[in-house]
Amino acid sequence: MTPAVRTALFGGASIWLLGLIAALAVIVPAMNLLMPPDSAFHLSAFAVTLIGKYLCYALLALSVDLIWGYCGILSLCHGAFFGLGGYAMGMYLMREIGDRGVYGNPDLPDFMVFLNWKELPWYWYGFDNFGFAMLMAVVAPGLLALVFGALAFRSRVTGVYFSIITQALTFALMLAFFRNDMGFGGNNGMTDFKDILGFSVQSDGTRCAIFVITAIMLAAGFLVCRAVVHSKLGKILISIRDAESRTRFVGYRVEHYKLFVWVLSACIAGVAGALYVPQVGIINPSEFEPANSIEAVIAVAVGGRGTLVGGIIGGVLVNAVKTFFTGTLPDFWLFALGAMFILVTLFLPKGVIGLFKKTGGIGVKLPGLGKLASGAAKEAKP
Amino acid sequence: MSPEPIGGVETSAILYLDGVTVSFDGFKALNALSLVIEPGEMRAIIGPNGAGKTTMMDVITGKTRPQHGQVQFAGKHDLTQLDEAMIANLGIGRKFQKPTVFENHTVEDNLYIALKEDRTVFSVLFAKRSPAQAKRLDELLEITRLGPHRDILAAKLSHGQKQWLEIGMLLAQDPQILLVDEPVAGMTDAETAETARLLREINKTRTVIVVEHDMTFVRDLGVKVTVLHEGSVLAEGSLDHVSADNRVIEVYLGR
Secondary structure, eight states: OOHHHHHHHHHHHHHHHHHHHHHHHHHHHHHHHTSOTTSTTOOOHHHHHHHHHHHHHHHHHHHHHHHHHHHOOOOSOHHHHHHHHHHHHHHHHHHHHGGGSSSOOSSSOHHHHHTTOOSOOGGGTTTTSHHHHHHHHHHHHHHHHHHHHHHHHHTTOOHHHHHHHHHHHHHHHHHHHHSGGGSSOGGGOEEOOOEETTEETTSHHHHHHHHHHHHHHHHHHHHHHHHHHHSHHHHHHHHHHHOHHHHHHTTOOHHHHHHHHHHHHHHHHHHHHHHHHHHHSEEOGGGGOHHHHHHHHHHHHHHOTTSSHHHHHHHHHHHHHHHHHHHHOGGGHHHHHHHHHHHHHHHOTTTGGGGTOTTOSTTTTOOOTTSSSOSTTTSOOO | OOOOOOSSOOOOOSEEEEEEEEEETTEEEEEEEEEEEOTTOEEEEEOOTTSSHHHHHHHHTTSSOOSEEEEEETTTEEGGGSOHHHHHHHTEEEEOSSOOOOTTSBHHHHHHHHSOOOOSHHHHHTOOOOHHHHHHHHHHHHHTTOGGGTTSBGGGSOHHHHHHHHHHHHHHTOOSEEEEEOTTTTOOHHHHHHHHHHHHHHHTTSEEEEEOOOHHHHHHHTOEEEEEETTEEEEEEOHHHHHTOHHHIIIIITO
16 A cells, blocks of 8 residues: 555545544534523533533543554653643633632632631732633643653653653642642632633533634644644654664654653643633542553553554543543443553554554554553664 | 764864774773775674674764764764764665664655654654655665565565665665674575675765675675774774684684
8 A cells, every 4th residue: 555545545645534523613612602591402501511521531542642653652651741731721711710719809819818828829810811711721731741741752761661751740840739838729729710701611602602713723733633634744653662772773862752742741731730620610630640641641552553543532432431431431431441541452452543444544553552662662773 | 963073183074983982881892993984885794792883873873872982974974973863864765683663654655754854743743745756765665675565564575675675775865884783694695695785885975884694695795894892993904804814714714
C-alpha cells in the first residue's frame, strides 16, 4: 500500500470523526432546545452537559495521544494542565459573580471574605476580563509545561523516569491547591457560578452554546494535531519515539522537538479544562489527582494510541463507562478501569480503532502498549 | 555553532584526535588515543573486541565526552564541546553497527528526514518538499539501489537493504566525514562486494572511516589501516604492512 493510499484511509477516518462532531453539535442542542420536554426526542440539560463533559475528556485524551502516541512521552500530569485551564475559567466565573455572593463583596470571592482577606491577590488581577482569563487558560499550563519540559528534556530524562516526575508534579500541585492560603479556594475549590459573559450558566441556551463551542474546539484541536503529525515535524516526532538517539545523530535537537509538542499538548489540555468547568459547575483540587491523569492515558490506550481519532474515541468511551460505574457500582470503577487497560493491552494492542483499521495510519507497528514508555529502553545501543 | 578558533595545533587534518582518554569506572576504553585523518582519505580501523573502536566513534560524534585529550574537526571545531545534533550538522555522519533506520517510516521518508536542511523546530513544522529535494531523493534511491522500495516501510527491508538505506541517509545529510561501523556484518558475499563499491564511490567526494572485522572486505577496500588495541593505536599502514607486524598477529590476527 502506498503512503498516498494510507493517508487517504486516514483522511477518511478524519472526515467521519469531524462529521460526527458536527452532527453532535447540531443534534444535541436541537434535541434540547427545540423538542418539547415531554417528547421522546427531548434531551435533558443534564444529558447535554454530560455529553459536553465527554467531549472535554476527548480533547484531553487527544492531547495525551499527541505526545504519547507520536512522541513516546508518557505524561502522567495532563490532568494538571487540564486543571490549570479549569482554574483559569473558574477564576473568571468567580469574578463574574460580583456582589451576588453570600457576603455581597463586589471584588472578593466568598472564600476570600471568609478567610478575612482584605484585597484581591495580585494573581487574580485581570481575571474579571473573559479574554484575559481564556488566554491564561492556555498560557498557564503552557508556561508550566515549558519550564518543566525544558529542564527535564535538557537533562535527557526519558521513559518511566519522566513519567514518575510528571506524576510527582501533579501530586505537588494537588497539595498546593488544597491549601487555603494559595488563594484558589482550598479544598472546596470554586463553585456557585452565576453567569458567563452575562448569560446564566444554568440556562439551557447557555449550556447548549457551551456545548457547541466545546464541539468546535474539539474539532479544531483535532485539526491542529493532525496538521502537526502530518507535517515533516510529525515524522521527526515518530523518529524520536522509535529511535531517539538515532534522531540526534541525524542532526535533530531532540529536546527542542519534545518541548514544542509537549507545550502544545499542555495548551490543548488547558483548553479542555477551561471548557469543562462551566459545564460541571465546579473546579477543585481533586482535578489534580494522579488518577485523573492516568485515566486520560488509559483512554488513549483504549481508543488506539498514535491515531488521534483513537484518543478522541477512547476519551468518550472510558468516561461513558465511568458514568455507568460511578452511577451503579461506584466501588468498582477503579477495578473496571484497570480491567479495561489490561484487556485492551492483551487483546486490542491497537485499541478500539484497531478493530476498524487493518493497516492504519501512522500508528502501525507500535511498540506494544505493555511497554508504557516506549523509546529509551528498547533503543539499540550503538 | 559558529566556528570559533580553538587552541591546539594547526593542522590540515579533517579529523584530529590527540591523547584522547575515556575511562568507565577505571577501565580505560581509550588510552591516550591519537589519530589523524586527512581530507578525502578512506581509513579502515580494525582491532579485537574491546579495543575501543566504538568508543572512538562515540567520542567523535559527541555521545561520549573524553576525560582528556583533543578532538578537532577541520582544524576549527572542538568536538568535545558540542552535542550530537551540532556535530551531525557540522558534517559528521555516523552509521551504526546494528542498522538503525526509522522502521515506521517509508524508505523515502527515511531519506527525506536525513536530507540536509534547516532543522529548527518551526522551519521543520512548515517544511515543504522542494523540487531540488525530490531530485536529490531520486538520486539517493538510485545510488543505494532502493528505488523500487521507496514506498515500503523500512521495517520490511532485508538486513543488507537496511544497511544501504542507512548509508543513503548518511549521504542525504551531506557530511564531510562518514563514520561507518561494521557495514558488512551479516551480509552475503555479493552484498559485501556491493558495499565496498558503494563506499569507494562515496570516498570520491568525502572522507570515510570504516570500522570492520571482515579482513576480506578491508583488503577489498585497499586503504590505509589503523589497528587499535586496548584503547590506543598499535600499528598503522597498509594492510600487508600491519599484517606482518608481530604484535598485531599476537593480539588480533593470530587469534
